[in-house]
Amino acid sequence: MEVEAARFIGAGLMFGLAAIGAGVGAGVLSSKLIESIARQPELEDQLRPTYFLGIGLVDAVPMISVGLAFYVLFVA
Amino acid sequence: MASESSGRTFQEYLEHHLQNLVYGPLPAGHERKLYSKGEDEATKEAYCQEKNLDYDGEKYCKETLTEDGWYLANNKTDVEAMGFWAFHIDTMFFSVLLGGIFLFIFSGAARSFSLDKPTKLQLFVEMMIDFINGVVKGTFKAAQNSLIAPMALTIFFWVLLMNVMDLVPVDLIPYPAEVLGIPYLKVVPTTDLNLTAALALSVFILYLFYSVKSKGFIGFIKSISLHPFGPWMLPANLFIEIIDLIAKPLSLALRLYGNLYAGEMIFLLIAGMVSINLTSFAGLGLNLAGITLSLIWAIFHILIVVLQAFIFMMLTVVYMNMAHEKFEQH
Numbered sequence: 001m002e003v004e005a006a007r008f009i010g011a012g013l014m015f016g017l018a019a020i021g022a023g024v025g026a027g028v029l030s031s032k033l034i035e036s037i038a039r040q041p042e043l044e045d046q047l048r049p050t051y052f053l054g055i056g057l058v059d060a061v062p063m064i065s066v067g068l069a070f071y072v073l074f075v076a
Numbered sequence: 077m078a079s080e081s082s083g084r085t086f087q088e089y090l091e092h093h094l095q096n097l098v099y100g101p102l103p104a105g106h107e108r109k110l111y112s113k114g115e116d117e118a119t120k121e122a123y124c125q126e127k128n129l130d131y132d133g134e135k136y137c138k139e140t141l142t143e144d145g146w147y148l149a150n151n152k153t154d155v156e157a158m159g160f161w162a163f164h165i166d167t168m169f170f171s172v173l174l175g176g177i178f179l180f181i182f183s184g185a186a187r188s189f190s191l192d193k194p195t196k197l198q199l200f201v202e203m204m205i206d207f208i209n210g211v212v213k214g215t216f217k218a219a220q221n222s223l224i225a226p227m228a229l230t231i232f233f234w235v236l237l238m239n240v241m242d243l244v245p246v247d248l249i250p251y252p253a254e255v256l257g258i259p260y261l262k263v264v265p266t267t268d269l270n271l272t273a274a275l276a277l278s279v280f281i282l283y284l285f286y287s288v289k290s291k292g293f294i295g296f297i298k299s300i301s302l303h304p305f306g307p308w309m310l311p312a313n314l315f316i317e318i319i320d321l322i323a324k325p326l327s328l329a330l331r332l333y334g335n336l337y338a339g340e341m342i343f344l345l346i347a348g349m350v351s352i353n354l355t356s357f358a359g360l361g362l363n364l365a366g367i368t369l370s371l372i373w374a375i376f377h378i379l380i381v382v383l384q385a386f387i388f389m390m391l392t393v394v395y396m397n398m399a400h401e402k403f404e405q406h
Contacts, residue, residue: 049211052383052386053386053387053390055383056383056384056386056387057331057387059335059380059383060331060334060335060384060387061331061334063334063335063338063339063380064330064331064334064335064337064338066338066342067334067335067337067338067339067341068334068338070338070341070342070345071341074086074087074090074345075087075090075091075094
């Protein structure tokens with residue numbers, strides 16, 4: 001039963017840390033985007049694709065962590 | 077489709093959906109196990125006898141192989157025994173099929189090209205080509221190479237089509253296939269690490285090829301050995317640059333695989349939660365909850381699916397740009 005408990009703790013840690021990381025990353029990115037657009041509104045069209053690229057890169061690692069956490073929780 | 081309808085527990089349902097259809101060599105003496113179907117022991121035993129196999133008294137039909145040969149894997153122990161030469165047929169089939177669909181649509185639009193009366197398909201294809209062209213022109217500035225934009229277009233649409241398979245309901249294709257006798261089927265090729273690693277490896281080989289081509293072999297060696305700290309710190313330079321080099325295909329492959337695998341996993345968890353029992357009130361409620369959750373996740377997943385295809389293409393173009401840069405002493 002101890003292995004089972006360790007599995008739940010591990011999965012919980014993975015979920016939580018992934019959420020913290022993704023939250024901080026996406027927050028910093030979005031705030032900088034808004035700052036930039038407020039400063040130079042004409043650059044919005046150029047900034048948006050780069051922003052989405054950044055969001056995708058930020059999003060990827062926590063999503064991997066969440067997927068692995070589900071794997072640990074239900075399959076392994 | 078819930079787990080109960082196929083006589084599996086939730087865990088078995090998940091494992092079943094996360095297993096590829098594998099074809100590979102098995103040695104003589106290997107014991108194969110086949111999941112037996114039926115409500116009680118008698119029907120399970122009859123199911124095994126119908127296939128000329130022994131019944132182990134619990135869940136499986138057993139068979140010991142008398143000679144080497146190529147077989148479809150029945151479960152994980154088979155896959156482990158196959159080792160290196162295990163082919164994931166479903167991944168290969170669906171990736172080639174989707175690549176074919178992409179080529180068919182785009183070449184069809186190119187063949188029926190008309191300047192006066194453009195069809196909607198032609199306009200769509202032109203729009204996409206303009207989009208990719210703009211991205212490549214904005215990113216790829218180190219040299220002239222007319223192969224990069226077509227490659228970016230192919231990568232983007234191929235990966236996008238493979239990712240879009242994730243939005244197909246999880247049991248829509250595997251369940252009829254199982255009824256028809258295909259034991260496992262994974263319809264999203266990008267949830268297989270083998271495919272994403274193969275894609276990333278191809279990009280990596282192109283990166284090495286163009287690096288050597290534009291810098292020369294000596295220049296390439298110089299670029300990985302003299303770069304950050306100058307010639308006096310050669311081992312440290314090599315160490316850093318080689319890690320940097322290997323991290324490229326690794327991150328490319330794992331990013332795509334991880335995102336799609338996690339997405340598929342969540343779809344499976346939602347599907348596994350849903351009960352097929354429509355008569356009871358609780359069953360009905362669970363079904364409604366499952367449909368709502370699937371819908372929400374699918375709508376969110378549209379973003380991820382397109383974004384990951386875009387990022388894969390974008391990073392490929394960025395790496396190609398890095399490969400084409402001439403060696404400079406910093």
